[in-house]
Amino acid sequence: MARSKLYGGLGALAAGALAPSLALADELNSGDTAWMITATALVLMMTIPGLSLFYAGMVRSKNVLSVLMQCFAITGLMTVLWALYGYSIAFGGEGAFWGGLDKAFLKGVTVESMSGTIPETVFMTFQMTFAIITPALIVGAFAERMKFSAMLAFMALWLTFVYAPIAHWVWGEGGWLGGRGILDFAGGTVVHINAGIAGLVAALVVGKRLGYPNTPMPPHNLGLTVVGASLLWVGWFGFNAGSELAADGTAGMAMAVTQIATAAAALAWMFSEWISHGKPSVLGIASGAVAGLVAITPASGTAGPMGALVIGLASGVGCFIAATKVKRALGYDDSLDVFGVHAIGGIIGAVLTGVFCAPSLGGAGFGEGIESIGQQVGVQLVGVGATVVYTAVVSFILLKIVDVIIGLRVTEEQETEGLDLALHDERGYIL
C-alpha cells in the first residue's frame, strides 16, 4: 500500500497554515478520489457477489445458502466492527504492533479529513472492504460443517486480534514490517497468507466433513463458480490498482500486471491439469485465475509485465500441485482450498515480489533501505514467517475459545441434512 510513501512529503507541506484537524492533509485530487471511490466499490463486489458465488458453486446443493449467508453476514459484521474500532487498530496511530484506539468510533473521520490526496472517508471505506474479504476467504476452509453462530464469533475475534494488527504491521504508520522495507502492495501477507493459514488451522480444528474423503462431494454448480471467479477477476483491479490510492502510473502498471499474471496462472493451471489428467477443466482454469490474482497482489506495485508473467505461471503450477496433490496426500479437509490457493499463492507471490521488484528485471525498485534481490527476498520471508506464525497461533487460540463457549461444529444430523435447512430453515433450490 502506498500510504506511507504518500505521507512522506506531506508533513512539511501541510504544516502551519491549515487547521489542526488538517495537519497532514494534502490538496484533494478529484481524479484520485474518483478512482478510489470506484475501486472501493469494486473490492466490495469481490466479496458480494464474487467470492460468495465462487464458493457457493463448489459446495453441495444442500449447503449453497449457508456459504452465501456466511459471506453476506461477514460483510455486515466486519463493516460495523471496522467502524467501531477495526480502522483505529489498523490505522489509528503509530505503534509498531498496534495502532491504538484514537480513531475508535471513527473519531475525527469527517467530511474534511484527508488521507493523502483523497478524503479519509474513502480511505477508511476502501480499507474496510479489505477487512471484509479477508475473513470471508476463510469461509471456504470450514464450509459445510461450521455453526453459523460460532462462525460469527470467530470472525469478530479474528478481525480484532489477527487482521487489524497485521494490517497495521504492514501498512500502518510505524508498523514494524513496513518499517523493514517489506513490499506488500495490496495484501499478499495481510490478506492472502493470513486468510490461507487461518483457513488451514480452522479446517484442522473443526475437523473433516462427515464421509470425507470417501463420499463424493462434487461441486453442485460450477456455473456459479465461474461467474464468481470472473467477478473476482474484474473486482481485483480495484484491489490492486486501487492500492496505489491514486490514479497514476503505478496504478496503471498495477492493472496491467494484474491482468497478465492472472491470465498466465489460469493457463498454467489448465495445462498442468491437461497434462496430468488428460483433460482441461472449468474448475481448474477458474481456480488458476484466482491463484494468479492472489500471487500478483503483493507484487502489483513493483513488478513489471514480464515479472508478472513469471509470477502467474509459478502460482498456477504451484497452487495446482498444492490443491490437487498435497491436499490428497496430507488428508486435511480444506473444503474449498483456501490454504492451497490463498496461502500457497500468497507465499509464492510474496517471495517472487522480492525478485521481480529488481530494476534489472523490469521492476520498480526495492523497498526502503534495501539494495539487492537477496536482501529483499529475506525481508519478504520475514514477513511471510511472521504472518504465518502469528495467524496460526492466534487463530488456533480463538477457535478453541469459541469451541468451548459455543461449539464450532453442527451436529451430525444437521450436517447430513445440510446447513441450509438445519441452520436457516431455507432451501437454495425449490424445483
Added chain:
Amino acid sequence: MKLVMAIIKPFKLDDVREALSEIGVQGLTVTEVKGFGRQKGHTELYRGAEYVVDFLPKVKIEVALNDDLVERAIEAICKAANTGKIGDGKIFVFNLEQAVRIRTGETGPDAL
C-alpha cells in the same frame, strides 16, 4: 394389450416420439431415470478428487398398445433410438391386463 417400456438415451426422446406418432400411437408416458448397463458410468474430476459416477441419466418411455401395434412400435423405437454406440438402451414388453379411460369409463382396447 401390451405395455412397452423402453429405456433410451435422453437426446433421442423427440425422435422416438415422432416415430411412434407416425405409426399411430396416441399417447405415452415419459420418466427421467438413472441406471447402468454395459455402458457403465463415467468418472469426474474436481481439483484432483476423482469420483466414479455409476448411474447415467436415461429416459424411460411407457406406452400401452393394442397387440397389432406392438411389433411396429418396437421396430420404430429401435430405429429412432439407435446410434450404434454402447448405451442405446433396452425395450421390455409386458402383458397388460386392463386399461380404463377415467373420463368416460371405457375399458380395454377402447381406452387406449
